[in-house]
Amino acid sequence: MRRYARTLVAVALATTVVAGTAGWASGSAQQALTGPPPGTAAWRADHVLGRELPDPEQAAPAEVSRFFRGLTAAQQQTLVVRHPRVVGNLDGVPVALRYRANARSLRAGHDPRYTHLTGSGHRQILAFDPRGRGQVAEVFGDLSTARHVAVVVPGSDIDAGTFDRTNDVYGTPAGMAKSLYAETGRGSAVVAWAGYTTPVGIGIDAATGSLAEAGADRLTRFTDGLAADGVPAAAVFCHSYGSVVCGLAASRLHATDLVALGSPGMRADDVEDLHTTARVWAAKDATDWIDDVPNVEVAGLGHGPDPTGPEFGARRVPTHDAHGHTGYFAPGTDSLRAFASITEGEAR
Template identity: 45%
Template sequence: MGQPRTRGLMARARRALLSALVTAALVTPLAGAARPEIPAPPPATTLSTPGLPSVYAANRKNAAEAARMAATHGDAHRAAAVRALAAPSRRLLAFDGRGAGQATEVLGDLAHAEHIAVLVPGSDTSLDTYARFHRAAAALYADLTHRAAPGTRVAVVAWLGYETPATVSTTVTTPTRAGEAAPRLRALVRRLRTEAPGAHLSLLCHSYGSVVCGRAAPGLDADDIALVGSPGTGADSAAALHTRARIWAARGSEDWVAHVPHIRADLFGTTVGFGADPVSAAFGARVFDAADADHSGYFTPGSAALAHLARITLDVPSEATRG
């Protein structure tokens, strides 16, 4: 008697939550206060710029101008965030200071890298919060250089190449932003294959970033795709991602995303939810241990999750996986 009743309660709870998500997505969009547009120059033209050092320099110059314009506009926080990106030590493969902003930053020697990790961020990542994203990339780069065999060259690409949804918003429950981002991620991967031919390439996709990776996956020329803190990918299984890449997944025991129901519904032309749980046995990913990581803890120095992500990037993944 207990099990049927429990299943019935769970089914009703899922239906209630689905109803709430649909209502949020279709009926009651959040009306947050609009932020005044921050002026910034158009992105630097680098397609004909020879060599990565020249590309980095052009984008740093553009970031410096964006910082100056933000300061003149009275936005000290944006000015400081962008000014940091304009520092001589930073390697910007792309930069756009307009709106929420976008940036693609390289840590390491991309042109000679044998192993490359691309970090794909989730919600609430913008130029204003970029320092947090950079810390994750820097932690991974430090772990990679520590674990790599002597002489092995590695690089990390922090890809803020799309407008991420806000955590508290209607867009975070739908694949719309992911659909817009997927072609840009594919373009980045093609560029990396040109800049570093033969490198082992891994996409490390966090939270809503895993939805982006799921949309970009079909035919993507990557060796590994790791999904951490994922609400789902929009696919019912790893095989349904239609990629030659190995698919990995992990979720920490303290990650609130475990309580997000793995449902997907198409209603009135809008898709709500992202389907199958990537860490479930039915999904078919190679599941690795993230210990007690919370939703923001997968790139914490010294953590089990970061260690596994580094091993995946170096193509020496731990044997402590299932799937």
């Protein structure tokens, strides 16, 4: 009987999405941004160093890392100046060079949509791609010395314009990362990673996995790039639709822990189905509206079982103090304290 009821819910979900009723039509379809960084064509044609540059589309992050570490400081700076958007977005490039290249891109862009990202000039922007709605990654702390690292993967409605909006702060990647860094402090670094095309609104993109599949590839390459630069494997915190991304990337990620919070599902039946050696955690507070989303997957719609369900097998994160869908990283909450403990490798 329970199986029959779940089937009815799944059919209702599919019908709702296809018909565009009950609010699902409020989302607009998005085209995933894939492929190499902007400026790749000019990069490929440039022989300023007297040799081929690594192909941004074909070269693995480890290969990119070896290439850059074989250059002199002057040669590295030449590439930063000539190709800031490639250097700033190419996984495997040393972190310090990416900061320098993205600062240069932001100063030269003169796009009012992104002036907030320049800040006081001290922001550590690890990725900045202005194409489409814009993608950004920012680091809090020092990745070169950090013993513990976390990466925050956001859900729907996040892009370069909403990356660090001042309303609903703890629903933004910058706000979540900054709060976690403040709770962990020195010895850690936290990356706010908005490096994929997210769904907009509650539309068919949010109910399907196509954007998450593209995002999973980008997240995997990103963590490969951190590993190539000697950064410790990260605890990856996956909020809302971001947990779908993490679920699809799980088997390939350089991660010590995967934490799904406010998750609609990870496109996996259980922890074993994720095929990861990382510890898997899940958090959902009683007031989170995500609890009203059917945890089913049928005909490509929906994202599967609730990661906080006992059958899924994830370790539970306490959420007694958290409130709503974006309250998990709020200061003073038991969930934030648990996240810090997970990041520092102290949680059991």
